[in-house]
Amino acid sequence: MLHGTVSRPFPLGKIGGLDATLTPTLQGAALRNYFGVSGVTQITPGISLKLEKPTKNGTFFLEAFGKHQFGNEKKGMEDHTYWGVGGGWAF
């Protein structure tokens, strides 16, 4: 499976003392598998808002995101809309 992502971060400055970034993304994937499915399976535009707090021990972050998958029905992939929130730590 091959994945491709194009993104562009837009720094929004400080929100509540945290570094805010808005990032539109465009993802795509192509598949070739045992079942004979090959080709582009989905194109997924999305957007995320990330709030980051850099520290000496790494960066803590909170994220809200939304995505819509345009699935290739000929490959058995459906359209889906996703959104959610998350958080993590990168060091």
Add this chain to the structure above:
Amino acid sequence: MGIRMKRKQTLKQKAWLFLAGLVSLLPGGCGLPSSELHGLVKTSVQPYVSKAGFIVNKKLKRQDLVSARYGNFSAYAWQSQEPRELDVGLRYNHEFNERLSGWAGPVVWTYPGKDNPLGTRDVALEGGLNWQAP
């Protein structure tokens, strides 16, 4: 004499233990500088939303990711709920320039649910290109 407890580990538990062991062994055990070690721990929740855009399942599904990177190589484990899935993979990462990076490596996709039509486990080679606009 102690009592030896027998407890069968699930594949998920084995995967997390493998990754934890890998992270702990990488820098110190090899005498390599730990400053080269980078990691990511991430969890997110999201409702499942239908193709029409309406929420069809109000139960939030959680996704967790743990990854560790040393130099150009990284290992990761990712799991999601509904549908249940656990992926464990290795990657070789390469940065072509400031904007373009790529990766490739093997991954094992595991579907714990017995009713998954894709089977219970798949092995695949994955690769990707990420391009970030200035």
